[in-house]
Amino acid sequence: MTCEEVKLLISARMDGEINAVQCVAIDSHLTGCTSCNEETEAQENLRAVIRDEMPYYRAPAHMQERLTSALRVAESFDGRARRTDWRVLGAVAAALVLAVLGAAPFLVNEHNQRQIVADELLSAHVRALFSHTMDVVSSDQHTVKPWFNGKVTFSPPVVDLSSEGFPLEGGRLDSVGARLIATLVYSRRLHRIDVFVWPANHQMPPPHFERDGYNEISWTKNDFAFAAVSDLNTAELNTFAGLLKKQ
Amino acid sequence: MASTMSSADFDRTFLPHLDAAYNLARLLMRNAEDAEDVVQEAYLRALRAFSSFRGETSRSWLLAIVRNTSFTWLRNNRSRGHTEFQEEQHVSRDVDPETQSMRCERTRAVEQCVEQLPSDFREVFVLREMEALSYREIAAITGVPAGTVMSRLARARARLAGCLKSSPHKNLAGGRIGS
Numbered sequence: 509m510t511c512e513e514v515k516l517l518i519s520a521r522m523d524g525e526i527n528a529v530q531c532v533a534i535d536s537h538l539t540g541c542t543s544c545n546e547e548t549e550a551q552e553n554l555r556a557v558i559r560d561e562m563p564y565y566r567a568p569a570h571m572q573e574r575l576t577s578a579l580r581v582a583e584s585f586d587g588r589a590r591r592t593d594w595r596v597l598g599a600v601a602a603a604l605v606l607a608v609l610g611a612a613p614f615l616v617n618e619h620n621q622r623q624i625v626a627d628e629l630l631s632a633h634v635r636a637l638f639s640h641t642m643d644v645v646s647s648d649q650h651t652v653k654p655w656f657n658g659k660v661t662f663s664p665p666v667v668d669l670s671s672e673g674f675p676l677e678g679g680r681l682d683s684v685g686a687r688l689i690a691t692l693v694y695s696r697r698l699h700r701i702d703v704f705v706w707p708a709n710h711q712m713p714p715p716h717f718e719r720d721g722y723n724e725i726s727w728t729k730n731d732f733a734f735a736a737v738s739d740l741n742t743a744e745l746n747t748f749a750g751l752l753k754k755q
Numbered sequence: 756m757a758s759t760m761s762s763a764d765f766d767r768t769f770l771p772h773l774d775a776a777y778n779l780a781r782l783l784m785r786n787a788e789d790a791e792d793v794v795q796e797a798y799l800r801a802l803r804a805f806s807s808f809r810g811e812t813s814r815s816w817l818l819a820i821v822r823n824t825s826f827t828w829l830r831n832n833r834s835r836g837h838t839e840f841q842e843e844q845h846v847s848r849d850v851d852p853e854t855q856s857m858r859c860e861r862t863r864a865v866e867q868c869v870e871q872l873p874s875d876f877r878e879v880f881v882l883r884e885m886e887a888l889s890y891r892e893i894a895a896i897t898g899v900p901a902g903t904v905m906s907r908l909a910r911a912r913a914r915l916a917g918c919l920k921s922s923p924h925k926n927l928a929g930g931r932i933g934s
Contacts, residue, residue, distance in 0.1 A: 519909040561865040567777035
């Protein structure tokens with residue numbers, strides 16, 4: 509065994525990760541090699557220093573509480589998603605029965621679909637709040653708009669509303685159903701507003717939707733569908749939506 | 756299995772590993788805020804993947820997710836960057852202020868050298884030296900063969916020895932300090 513081979517194995521030997529044959533070979537080499545003996549000693553010293561001095565970072569005290577509450581929220585959202593799935597299945601089953609009976613089931617189905625889209629958008633908003641997700645951080649509409657090029661198959665209209673008290677913060681991508689949609693992020697004081705934008709030829713959420721203290725306002729304009737979601741109060745969110753509709 | 760798993764099961768299985776998860780994320784991200792966010796995201800991912808958990812070693816399973824989440828963050832440049840050494844976060848073992856301050860300096864030197872390791876060396880180093888995992892477990896977490904774990908560890912240690920030699924605390928590399 510050469511010194512090079514032995515030196516590589518010294519560290520593995522310290523970890524108890526070599527087999528008996530290698531162990532015998534190293535030991536016989538060490539009896540006649542000063543340089544490898546020194547290397548062994550140096551490595552053992554290094555390990556002792558690391559064990560003594562290397563700090564182990566413990567999670568900060570507030571972390572467990574923050575974590576468990578995030579986990580419970582995530583679970584309740586997953587539970588909600590599963591229940592939603594059953595509603596879709598139920599609606600489809602009901603639709604089939606009604607279709608067989610010759611009735612028009614579309615209104616029921618339509619209503620459910622709209623609720624589901626609204627639900628999904630709201631979940632995307634809450635998820636992003638938890639994970640602090642923002643793919644492009646900029647208050648400049650000329651940075652945010654081109655960022656979406658090549659990421660979604662449309663170019664969403666982007667305006668900054670700083671002068672009206674709703675500064676643009678950035679944007680990100682979200683997937684709703686199987687589609688990628690563009691999300692513009694605005695703020696109002698400490699509140700965050702997500703504006704989801706997608707081509708209007710897909711299913712729309714209802715114009716107003718409210719759940720768990722969040723408001724959602726949706727509209728279409730120039731072949732684009734928009735949905736603004738925030739924990740901001742309804743009046744201010746309406747003002748904000750009004751400003752966007754005027755652009 | 757999945758349907759019988761409750762949130763209490765999840766908490767009981769994975770919350771005891773919170774410190775290990777945080778320590779790994781902290782050393783990979785080199786920044787306390789990022790480490791917290793990465794750990795939270797990793798736990799949420801673990802929750803979503805809980806149905807595929809088959810009772811393997813829960814710590815390794817979680818650390819693999821923490822490791823992958825950290826690298827995703829680093830790749831997507833979501834890291835806030837490297838923060839300087841923060842003394843108050845370190846676990847103190849001594850009470851005597853003079854010893855404490857010397858120890859802090861030595862700890863800082865060791866930590867800086869560890870943080871300067873390339874991240875693929877740093878992860879095997881942390882998993883081996885701080886979590887005492889076997890090469891096989893480390894190989895499973897990092898997705899490389901055990902032989903690669905062995906050579907990365909050997910090279911990480913060689914780099915550390917070199918770095919400590921060039922640090923102002925020369926005695927760190929030379930021999931064990933009596934304290």
